[in-house]
Amino acid sequence: MPTAGQYLRGTDEAIPERIELMAGPLRMCFEPGIGFLRYIRLGDQEILRGLYSAVRDHNWNTVAADITNLEVKQGEADFEITFDVSHRARDIDFKWRGAISGA
Secondary structure, eight states: OOOHHHHHHSSOSOOOOOEEEEETTEEEEEETTTTEEEEEEETTEEEEEEEOOOOBOTTOOBOOEEEEEEEEEEOSSOEEEEEEEEEEETTEEEEEEEEEEEO
């Protein structure tokens, strides 16, 4: 018989950490474990389900992201997140810096 986690999410892995972000009526979640911006809402209306940057190898497999130097600043009406990302697997060594802000 499936566990509650398998039944609800398809896995028993822990629910990923999420950082709630707000800037006036703009609301969203950031998942720092994978660098995924989700559930972008303006008031009660979802305007975008998610943004994600994937690095792929020659077989189209996703190369996992390692996120470091995460900084989150949340004000009363604005926010800013910055982070560094590296993707490493066999012959792939790709690095980039992310920044997300709302006001």
